[in-house]
Amino acid sequence: MEMAWNMGDNIFGGMGEPTSVFLAGNPQIFTAVFAVIIAVGVVICLFGLKLVRILSALIGLSAGVCIGIAVTSVFGLTGLQALAVCLVFAVILAVLCAAVRRFGAFVLTLISTMGIVSSFLWPRTWILAGVCAAVSLLMAVLSVIKTEAVVTVVTGISGGLSAGTSIAALIGLNDGNWWISYAISAALALIGIWVQFMMHSRKIGKREKVYARQVREEVSRESEVERARMILEDDEEDEDDSEDRDEDDITIINEDL
Numbered sequence: 001m002e003m004a005w006n007m008g009d010n011i012f013g014g015m016g017e018p019t020s021v022f023l024a025g026n027p028q029i030f031t032a033v034f035a036v037i038i039a040v041g042v043v044i045c046l047f048g049l050k051l052v053r054i055l056s057a058l059i060g061l062s063a064g065v066c067i068g069i070a071v072t073s074v075f076g077l078t079g080l081q082a083l084a085v086c087l088v089f090a091v092i093l094a095v096l097c098a099a100v101r102r103f104g105a106f107v108l109t110l111i112s113t114m115g116i117v118s119s120f121l122w123p124r125t126w127i128l129a130g131v132c133a134a135v136s137l138l139m140a141v142l143s144v145i146k147t148e149a150v151v152t153v154v155t156g157i158s159g160g161l162s163a164g165t166s167i168a169a170l171i172g173l174n175d176g177n178w179w180i181s182y183a184i185s186a187a188l189a190l191i192g193i194w195v196q197f198m199m200h201s202r203k204i205g206k207r208e209k210v211y212a213r214q215v216r217e218e219v220s221r222e223s224e225v226e227r228a229r230m231i232l233e234d235d236e237e238d239e240d241d242s243e244d245r246d247e248d249d250i251t252i253i254n255e256d257l
Contacts, residue, residue, distance in 0.1 A: 034170045041163030045192030048155020049148060049200060053097075055155070056104025059111050060097030064090030105147045110140035112158045119161060152196040160189030 068086030097104035123129040143150040164185025
């Protein structure tokens with residue numbers, strides 16, 4: 001567990017001396033933090049596609065705040081003005097991501113892929129940063145074309161990576177055994193992607209059953225209408241034949257007279 005606490009020191013070390021001291025003296029805090037990260041990672045890993053609108057809205061909210069901070073820094077805004085700008089950008093981007101599914105998938109994939117690639121490449125140079133940006137942008141564009149497939153893969157990997165690294169840190173296997181962390185992450189990612197694809201295929205199967213039932217009902221209605229039309233035509237033909245016979249009978253009678 002000490003390795004987990006050391007990892008926590010690295011994570012929270014930049015938060016200021018009082019916060020670091022508080023967390024260092026409360027190892028339960030680290031356990032709770034890692035437990036939350038694991039739970040959230042597993043949920044994203046298994047249900048990322050189903051939660052795409054919620055996740056997109058949360059990502060959009062965070063991205064909007066970051067954009068707002070950048071804008072306030074450029075224009076030198078402070079206080080309530082800076083807060084209002086951040087709030088406006090956050091709300092607008094969150095609403096857009098939640099309302100427009102493909103746009104939300106684009107933003108979610110862009111930021112999630114950037115986090116995934118960064119965790120492997122550790123972009124400390126402009127070249128690596130450019131590679132991360134290019135890969136992330138490519139995946140984001142693909143998410144607009146093949147939303148379900150790309151979002152499933154990205155959320156599976158992202159959730160599995162978050163949960164796997166946190167599990168490894170929590171049980172003390174993160175320091176010096178990075179391959180174990182990635183192995184756990186890969187296993188969770190594969191399971192999550194498989195589960196998501198299975199749920200999506202079942203959803204498609206249910207849609208196809210509903211569509212097939214509607215087609216059968218439509219064909220059945222058309223058949224009933226056709227049978228009714230044929231019955232009406234038969235009745236009209238019978239009436240015409242009856243009238244013809246009556247006219248023939250009248251003609252014969254008149255001739256006899």
